[in-house]
Amino acid sequence: MPDPNRPDPIGDDRLLVLYPSVLPHLAARIEALSPRLHAVSRDVLKENPALLERVEIAFGGLRGEQLRAARRLRWYQAEGAGVNGLLSPELRERGVMVTNTSGIHAEAIAEHLFGMLLMAIRCLGEARDQQRLRIWNGFPFPEHVTTLRGRTLGILGAGAIGGQCAEVGRAFRMRVLGLNRTGRPHPAVERMYRPGERLELLAECDVVMNLLPLTRATERFLGAAELAAMRDGSILLNAGRGRTVDTDALLAALPSGRPAAALLDVTDPEPLPPDHPLWTAPGVFITPHYAGNHPGYMDRAAEIFLENLQRFLDGRPLVNLVNLAEGY
């Protein structure tokens, strides 16, 4: 039996499975599924780069040049939901399967987005600043607070995350509209629009939550024309991918109040350089791409990976399989 940390490159024909070093207990669970599997942590790969060309299954940890060098790779389980970094024609041509962790971000992202939204409309950031001055009276902002009740929420990309946002919006007594590729309905969404009807949808919304994945069809989906269609005083949130919004068009639009605020967990570019005008643009609030973070995230991702690993061994279809042509 070869030492798993020093696999014998000759005479070992087991499938090499790359796993995240932050989940050390995963190695035993992987190898318990089949004697054909040999789990290799990312730390071990780092020490033995030659192993890369033998990796057949990877649970995250590979990108760009590494993906190209992993010539025997058959299946890549992404740690996240967005897989725009994996959409090279090369992977498609090589027939590499890509799966994501769609579904495990829904509650965290919905909470993060509504947190950003409520912080803005209830002037909670201003209250935080005033608390530091220890002033109770003399606040101008209580006159400017508003409510979600009765407002219209538009959700772009009505998948697992969008569905959860829709349910929370309804609990806050909002009218909820949505947009997806096919217009197929969702029980929590009053009306679902198709991409071609986006201007009509945007004109209806007080709040727009953008959860679109980044594909060729969604790149700069929200440009100057779309922003101009938004309501005066409306609020745009983005927790999909930064490049689905035209940043220059957004910077030009904000002073006009359409939208009046942009609450962004993702930006273009990302990371945002210190001198970028988005940091200080009017109405912009930025969180550095952590809306999906939550305790136990990697454990939930590991469960999806293990379920898929069993399916892979059984020759059954994988869950959360990404269509590399469509990009999600």
Next chain:
Amino acid sequence: MPDPNRPDPIGDDRLLVLYPSVLPHLAARIEALSPRLHAVSRDVLKENPALLERVEIAFGGLRGEQLRAARRLRWYQAEGAGVNGLLSPELRERGVMVTNTSGIHAEAIAEHLFGMLLMAIRCLGEARDQQRLRIWNGFPFPEHVTTLRGRTLGILGAGAIGGQCAEVGRAFRMRVLGLNRTGRPHPAVERMYRPGERLELLAECDVVMNLLPLTRATERFLGAAELAAMRDGSILLNAGRGRTVDTDALLAALPSGRPAAALLDVTDPEPLPPDHPLWTAPGVFITPHYAGNHPGYMDRAAEIFLENLQRFLDGRPLVNLVNLAEGY
């Protein structure tokens, strides 16, 4: 016909109705209900203090000494929900009816409380501070964010506001428990506790939203023993009345982590003086009593008042009548 701004104190036996000057259109709507009514704005009262003793109906605007001086007052419609300032034995003995605007705060307060809560657990205040430094990377807080999903929410005082909080909590996939005087169930609350079971309830909750009115029974309802019963790392919110929490006990409890945070829209004392230790206590976030504020608030309050004014004229029971013995 006497000039309504200068009513003739002799020969005018109409009922004087005091109304807020911020609602100038209300005068005509009041007087349209009956020729027996004479609407007087608070500004007019200020200029003619002698009118006070003739006021029989008041829509807000009177307190303390003025209430005592308004000897002919028969009905007082409060602008807010909390009427603890009106609970003098004297008003009870004089048979003055008091009504409140219970119901119109529900959505605004639920939004405000969930805004404070999500801002805390998603580290959005920290993100706001970092945005000012224009730093994308190097954030320690994304590792510390958490989620509401699967946590237990306890609602103290399960009336209109508590019910709305319960529905939002369920949409966020929380387990929702509650406490009210009688233990009567609520459809959005899994189990309703009685006041005598409060320690048992508090031990179950990750988040406690306190919406209790201030009465003799609820003053310092949350004292040292109750706070000690809370879970390690739990979060206490208060949007009821400041004096339902023992502030000294809270200040002593916070460093122990039970609760770990106190998100307060109401405090004791109020306004909070600049040198009060609550401003800088660990985990404390303060908004200066504006959770119920929202555009159109006074218009909604006026509709309740007008409905009650018609009922008063018809001799029918008033809506939102406060039991001055119970205090809400």
